Amino acid sequence: xxxxxxxKEKIQxxxxxxxxxxxxxxxxxxxxxxxxFHGARLEGIKTIGICTEKRxxxxxxxxxxxxxxxxxxxxxRDIPADELAEKNAILVPHGSLVEYSGDRxxxxxxPMLGNRNSLAWEKDRAKMFEWMKAAGLQVPATLSPDKIDxxxxxxxxxxxxxxxxxxxxxxxxxxxxxxxxxxxxQEYLIGVRVYxxxxxxxxxxxxxxxxxxKIELIGIDRRFESNIDEAYRxxxxxxxxxxxxxxxGNELLVIRxxxxxxxxxxxxxxxxxxxxxxxGIPGPFCLETxxxxxxxxxxxxxxxxxxxxxxxxxxxxxYTAYIYGEPMSMGRRIAREIKxxxxxxxxxxxxx
Ligand code: ATP
Numbered sequence: 001x002x003x004x005x006x007x008k009e010k011i012q013x014x015x016x017x018x019x020x021x022x023x024x025x026x027x028x029x030x031x032x033x034x035x036x037f038h039g040a041r042l043e044g045i046k047t048i049g050i051c052t053e054k055r056x057x058x059x060x061x062x063x064x065x066x067x068x069x070x071x072x073x074x075x076x077r078d079i080p081a082d083e084l085a086e087k088n089a090i091l092v093p094h095g096s097l098v099e100y101s102g103d104r105x106x107x108x109x110x111p112m113l114g115n116r117n118s119l120a121w122e123k124d125r126a127k128m129f130e131w132m133k134a135a136g137l138q139v140p141a142t143l144s145p146d147k148i149d150x151x152x153x154x155x156x157x158x159x160x161x162x163x164x165x166x167x168x169x170x171x172x173x174x175x176x177x178x179x180x181x182x183x184x185x186q187e188y189l190i191g192v193r194v195y196x197x198x199x200x201x202x203x204x205x206x207x208x209x210x211x212x213x214k215i216e217l218i219g220i221d222r223r224f225e226s227n228i229d230e231a232y233r234x235x236x237x238x239x240x241x242x243x244x245x246x247x248x249g250n251e252l253l254v255i256r257x258x259x260x261x262x263x264x265x266x267x268x269x270x271x272x273x274x275x276x277x278x279x280g281i282p283g284p285f286c287l288e289t290x291x292x293x294x295x296x297x298x299x300x301x302x303x304x305x306x307x308x309x310x311x312x313x314x315x316x317x318x319y320t321a322y323i324y325g326e327p328m329s330m331g332r333r334i335a336r337e338i339k340x341x342x343x344x345x346x347x348x349x350x351x352x
Contacts, residue, residue, distance in 0.1 A: 004116065007350050015111050015351065018088045020342050024048055024068075025335060026089040026110075028076050029055050030096035032306045032331065034065035035314055039331025041068075043339055048089055065314075074293035076100045081108040083167065090338060090351060093119065093305045095161075111351040113334060115282040118304035121278055125155070128302055137266055137287075137299040137310050140187040145174045151188040153245070154178055155318040162225055162245035189290035189298050194255055196220045197286045197310050198267040199333050202349050203340055207323075210268040211275050213241060217263060218284070219317035220332050221250040221309030252311040253290075254318050262297050270302060280351040284310070284330055306330050 025040040026048035027033050037047045041064065049059060049067030052074065059066040071080060077100045084091060091097075091112045098105060098119055105112075105119060121127045125328050132139050143152055156164045167188060168174045174185065199216045199240045207214035227234060228243040255263070267286060274281040281304045288301035309339035313320070320328040 004120075005115075006109050010109060011111050011352055012348055013173050014109055015347060018111075019087075020088075020347075022046075022088050023338065023339065023342060024087055024089045025092055026050065026067075026087075027080070027086050027094060028097045028100065029059050029067070029070075030100075031094040031308055032311055033059070033067075033094070034062055035311055035331035036094070036306070036334065037067045037331070038065045038314055039329050039333070040335040042327075042332050043335035045335050045339065048084065048087060049269045050071065050076065052076060053150060066237050077102070077104070077206075079104070079110075080109040084110045092334060095305070095308060098123070098305065099338055110178070111347070113338070113351060114305060115274075115278065115280055116352045117278040118274060118281045118285075121274075122302060123303045125157070125217065131273055131277060132270070132299050132302055134208045134277060135266070135269035137269065138296060139294050140189050140298055140300055143185045143187065145178075146171050148174055148185060152185045153188050155184045155186060157184075161247040164257065165245045167243055184337070186300060189292070189300065191290040191298075193222050194220060194253060194259075194263075194289050194291050194297070195222060195286060195307070195309050196289070197284065197307060197330060198264050198270075199330065199337075200267075201238040201280055201337060202270045202280070202282050202343065203337070203346060208264050208268070210271040211280065214270050215264065215267045215271060216323055216333070217260070217267070217319045218328070218333060219310055219313055219319055220253045220255060220263075221307075221312055222253045223247050223309070224249045224251060247308075250312055252312045252317070259291070259295065259297075266299065274304070284334065306334065 024046045029049045029051040040047045047067040048069050048071050051070045091110050121131050151169055154166050154168055197219045199218050201352050202213035204214055225245045226248050234241050284306045286303045286307040287299050289297045289299045291297055314329045315327040341350050
């Protein structure tokens with residue numbers, strides 16, 4: 001487990017020096033940044049985009065999605081925490097930010113949305129499975145190389161968007177490709193992939209209760225992965241290929257209404273297990289699940305932050321339509337929570 005280099009007390013100290021009337025939202029220009037900046041703009045919060053020269057033109061191309069201010073860096077791994085703190089910034093972690101910063105994320109002396117401890121739990125696959133099991137979720141079996149007796153997906157360490165993953169069927173096939181490598185071997189789940197996006201707010205009990213607050217179902221996606229998701233075309237074209245799982249994009253999914261109870265209960269259990277294990281997960285989180293032919297959910301990943309699947313609905317999803325009478329994206333929901341917490345003097349509850 002990583003050593004938390006910056007304490008919660010230190011972050012509260014930094015926050016105490018903030019001008020609460022001029023809070024800003026900051027993130028790295030990547031992953032879900034357009035949505036985060038767009039959402040903050042709708043809520044009237046100014047934004048800072050940590051950016052490289054090469055990327056800047058991409059963000060400039062979207063006047064409503066670009067940050068109010070660019071903070072230029074040579075390398076996205078170097079987040080200028082001091083400068084952000086001087087500007088009253090709250091950092092919103094997303095997949096790229098977590099991946100680029102590595103262990104440096106635990107040193108940044110700037111308030112971050114959510115609980116930094118959760119990032120350590122989602123990064124380490126063994127810990128992540130401990131968390132999902134503590135929540136009572138059904139998960140795929142994890143096998144050691146010599147015990148491979150069924151189709152398994154072999155995963156490289158870290159969030160790589162599925163890159164380099166491979167399906168193997170036997171110990172021999174495993175050793176041929178992954179001998180000596182740091183990988184996880186997981187039973188291959190057969191079914192429909194369902195990736196629900198949640199928001200946990202400890203500030204209100206008005207909704208689906210979880211822990212001291214409520215969870216909202218903000219949306220659901222499914223991914224397009226190359227080349228597995230267009231496999232039928234490749235096969236029809238008479239080609240043979242080895243399946244790969246590199247994420248290329250996402251599409252919206254709406255599930256049978258009768259499955260919503262399971263979706264909410266999984267989210268609630270994940271929040272409550274996070275409370276017990278490491279002090280909770282205020283803010284956005286997501287599960288990656290497969291639903292089998294018996295309508296059973298199996299979870300193989302939890303992300304304690306905003307996920308890229310939420311980029312599908314900057315103007316709101318088929319689920320937020322029933323919660324908010326206005327367009328509500330995950331980016332906007334984040335900004336609204338920051339606004340609400342600031343107004344109620346409860347920022348300490350949602351930041352670390
Ligand atoms: P990210 O952090 O972006 O979610 P990752 O590198 O952690 O990516 P996973 O999400 O674990 O990768 O897996 C990538 C893809 O591989 C999934 O979206 C899914 O399609 C497939 N996959 C992963 N685990 C399984 C499994 N146990 N059974 C079947 N397919 C799986």
